[in-house]
Amino acid sequence: MAETEPVKSQDTPFEGGPMDGRVLPVLVGPTGHPPKTYRIPVPAPDGGPPTVLVYRRVPRGHSKRLGLIQGWKYQYDPDDTSGGKLRWPWSKPGATPSGKPDDANG
Structure with a gap:
């Protein structure tokens, strides 16, 4: 059985909102960066x-x-409009994950 590398995390500060001033260990990806968006269900x-x-x-x-960037922090975003959906570079604004425009809103 192959040996797996330990999961790496980075202590990352949070600014604004209910988490202001806290520092949490956040898992980093293969590039060594934490995720672009961090969602906390309350x-x-x-x-x-x-x-x-x-x-x-x-x-x-x-x-x-x-x-060069000397590290990352998370800033509170109360007006999140992404809705937790992935946004691909080739997707049109307002398109659903199937690639078709969202007709439910119009």
């Missing part, structure tokens, strides 16, 4: 559908000489 007190807090990855800072 259960409703009355047992209804959970509220989802959305945070977007932004650069923590840049180096002086080369302008």
Whole structure:
């Protein structure tokens, strides 16, 4: 059986919203970067559908000489419009995952 590499995580700070000031270990992908969007489901007190807090990855800072990104942080995004859907570069705005325009809204 092949030996697997340990899962890597990076301590990432959160800014704004209910998670402001917290630092959480976030799993990093094969490129060494955390995901672009971090969603946190918060259960409703009355047992209804959970509220989802959305945070977007932004650069923590840049180096002086080369302008390279020196790490990442998550910033609260209360107006998330992505709806959790994947957006491919070749997709038209407002298209459903099948690639056809969404006629339900029009």
